[in-house]
Amino acid sequence: MRILVPIKRVIDPYAKVRPLPDGSGIDTAGVKFEMNPFDEIAMEEAVRLKEKDPSVEIISVSVGSAECEEQLRKSLAMGADKAVLIESQSVLDSPGVARELEALVRELQPDLVLMGKQATDDDNNQAAQMLAARLGWPQATFASKVELTSGSVRVVRETDTGEETLELSLPAVVTADLRLNEPRYIALPGIIKARSKPLERRPAAVNAAPKTRIVKFEQPPTRSAGKRVASVDELVTALKDRGVL
Amino acid sequence: MAKLLLIAFQPSDALMGAGFAQDLGLPFDILAVTGQVDVDLGAESILSAGLPDVPPADGMALSLVSVCSGYSHIACVASMRSKDVLGRLAGLLDAAMVTDALGLQSPTLFTRPMVAGSIVATVEVLAEPVVITFRPAGFSKPKRGGSSAIETAALDGATQARRISATGRSGGRPDLSQAKVVVSGGRPLKDAETFERLVGGLADKLGGAVGATRAAVDSGIAANELQVGQTGKIVAPDLYIAAGISGSTQHMAGIKDSKVIVAINKDADAPIFQVADYGLVADLYDALPELTQKVG
Numbered sequence: 001m002r003i004l005v006p007i008k009r010v011i012d013p014y015a016k017v018r019p020l021p022d023g024s025g026i027d028t029a030g031v032k033f034e035m036n037p038f039d040e041i042a043m044e045e046a047v048r049l050k051e052k053d054p055s056v057e058i059i060s061v062s063v064g065s066a067e068c069e070e071q072l073r074k075s076l077a078m079g080a081d082k083a084v085l086i087e088s089q090s091v092l093d094s095p096g097v098a099r100e101l102e103a104l105v106r107e108l109q110p111d112l113v114l115m116g117k118q119a120t121d122d123d124n125n126q127a128a129q130m131l132a133a134r135l136g137w138p139q140a141t142f143a144s145k146v147e148l149t150s151g152s153v154r155v156v157r158e159t160d161t162g163e164e165t166l167e168l169s170l171p172a173v174v175t176a177d178l179r180l181n182e183p184r185y186i187a188l189p190g191i192i193k194a195r196s197k198p199l200e201r202r203p204a205a206v207n208a209a210p211k212t213r214i215v216k217f218e219q220p221p222t223r224s225a226g227k228r229v230a231s232v233d234e235l236v237t238a239l240k241d242r243g244v245l
Numbered sequence: 246m247a248k249l250l251l252i253a254f255q256p257s258d259a260l261m262g263a264g265f266a267q268d269l270g271l272p273f274d275i276l277a278v279t280g281q282v283d284v285d286l287g288a289e290s291i292l293s294a295g296l297p298d299v300p301p302a303d304g305m306a307l308s309l310v311s312v313c314s315g316y317s318h319i320a321c322v323a324s325m326r327s328k329d330v331l332g333r334l335a336g337l338l339d340a341a342m343v344t345d346a347l348g349l350q351s352p353t354l355f356t357r358p359m360v361a362g363s364i365v366a367t368v369e370v371l372a373e374p375v376v377i378t379f380r381p382a383g384f385s386k387p388k389r390g391g392s393s394a395i396e397t398a399a400l401d402g403a404t405q406a407r408r409i410s411a412t413g414r415s416g417g418r419p420d421l422s423q424a425k426v427v428v429s430g431g432r433p434l435k436d437a438e439t440f441e442r443l444v445g446g447l448a449d450k451l452g453g454a455v456g457a458t459r460a461a462v463d464s465g466i467a468a469n470e471l472q473v474g475q476t477g478k479i480v481a482p483d484l485y486i487a488a489g490i491s492g493s494t495q496h497m498a499g500i501k502d503s504k505v506i507v508a509i510n511k512d513a514d515a516p517i518f519q520v521a522d523y524g525l526v527a528d529l530y531d532a533l534p535e536l537t538q539k540v541g
């Protein structure tokens with residue numbers, strides 16, 4: 001059983017970010033970069049599946065700049081057996097990422113691709129579904145529980161109205177939602193120890209032309225602080241005056 | 246030819262999406278996957294598939310491929326379902342995709358939020374077709390009138406997934422993403438029963454929906470599907486009442502389009518007060534029952 005876990009390097013999800021003054025990008029000065037939190041959950045899930053079944057092999061992959069090595073090292077420390085860095089100079093959109101991942105999947109033939117539901121920088125929520133479509137594999141997005149059986153995977157997934165349970169034949173693509181698990185904490189020594197694990201670099205295979213381009217980055221219209229009310233009575237009056245009660 | 250197919254997995258998607266369709270300015274058809282949609286929303290045709298329910302994403306997306314041929318734009322109101330299915334459809338069509346469009350400047354220029362709503366990006370679409378999920382709040386109220394032709398559509402893609410069970414929306418409360426009033430609770434609500442009594446009680450009095458923070462959902466006091474925020478539901482009610490909610494960036498990302506935000510928090514320095522229209526520094530255990538009693 002082989003599991004592929006795609007990992008994106010993203011702006012620290014807890015950092016306050018703003019656009020550059022000229023709107024040409026995001027001001028990343030002094031901002032840390034982290035493993036996309038949903039990919040960390042996917043990675044944790046893969047490790048738990050391996051703990052149950054030691055024959056599971058985990059390969060992590062990141063598409064991007066050389067700096068993605070930092071996040072791949074962390075995935076190795078969490079329990080991946082091997083990592084692949086697909087180096088791409090240009091920042092790819094989700095269709096572009098899906099195509100690079102597709103090429104790798106066709107080569108490595110994993111039984112399961114476990115990825116994040118969305119990258120917290122672009123908030124696209126696209127790459128996994130596009131990858132599954134290109135491969136013709138079944139998909140289960142927003143997973144909150146994953147169980148492997150022989151030849152299939154059973155996934156409890158969150159939906160707009162609650163949850164549903166799907167059984168997918170393998171190979172399949174599954175994306176992690178927040179409640180799938182709580183990733184383990186990896187201390188720095190663990191990351192240093194994982195330095196002996198293999199990390200392969202290779203150039204992007206497809207280099208697809210982008211299908212979208214961001215032409216402007218702006219600050220959203222901000223809401224400003226309104227009025228403090230001193231009591232529930234004052235609140236009720238204010239809301240009535242405002243016409244929302 | 247430039248034309249939009251508006252996908253309605255359920256009839257309310259058509260109602261919520263017609264404003265976007267009209268604002269886009271292209272001729273459009275509506276695909277009604279389940280149920281029947283209104284004929285006066287401005288569509289040229291309504292393609293009615295009449296499915297009893299929406300199949301798993303792989304089968305659903307596959308059946309959409311042939312229906313989508315000839316359209317330059319394919320769009321649906323943003324929801325977990327539309328992201329699941331339309332992402333896959335975009336993959337099958339080798340299409341461009343725009344998630345969570347907030348507004349549009351032209352049929353190839355959309356604004357959308359990124360990084361938990363800290364950035365609004367203007368996205369230029371460079372390829373055709375383009376698949377779009379959008380948030381209705383930023384688009385016009387649809388003008389009604391006329392009458393669309395009704396045709397039938399066959400959706401019969403095979404799925405490789407087996408649906409073993411599914412839960413529907415519980416209770417008689419309105420749908421969070423469409424509600425006019427939303428009352429949300431956060432971490433300090435003690436347990437599920439207290440949450441339901443205090444937050445649910447006020448919501449019911451106002452005829453509103455109930456929402457929650459991730460902290461409340463994670464600690465088991467509120468159901469998953471009630472989570473509001475970057476990774477939960479996006480709401481846009483006339484009135485949003487946040488009780489015992491600190492106002493994290495991720496939570497704010499889901500409530501920014503609310504007309505009026507009320508914050509009830511016992512910490513006068515809670516960040517939520519910086520964005521609330523009305524702030525009440527109080528213990529929610531006192532304020533919520535009193536408010537419930539005094540409204541309506």
Ligand SMILES: Cc1cc2nc3c(=O)[nH]c(=O)nc-3n(C[C@H](O)[C@H](O)[C@H](O)COP(=O)(O)OP(=O)(O)OC[C@H]3O[C@@H](n4cnc5c(N)ncnc54)[C@H](O)[C@@H]3O)c2cc1C
Nearest residue numbers: 431432433458459460474475476477489491496511512529
């Ligand atoms: C990738 C990612 C995605 C996330 N997505 C979401 C999301 O979609 N939605 C979301 O909500 N969060 C999300 N979060 C979590 C978010 O960062 C916050 O942790 C969460 O929103 C905090 O919830 P809270 O306000 O209930 O809890 P807290 O931050 O603990 O705030 C509780 C508040 O209650 C007040 N309080 C305490 N007791 C009382 C009382 N008796 N009466 C009145 N007030 C009281 C306190 O003063 C405090 O301000 C996400 C985080 C990450 C990393």
Ligand SMILES: Nc1ncnc2c1ncn2[C@@H]1O[C@H](COP(=O)(O)O)[C@@H](O)[C@H]1O
Nearest residue numbers: 006007063115116118119124125126127
């Ligand atoms: N550059 C990348 N490298 C590796 N995986 C990625 C990359 N971009 C996106 N992904 C994967 O695709 C998921 C969805 O990303 P997105 O479509 O950008 O929201 C992420 O959670 C990752 O698992």
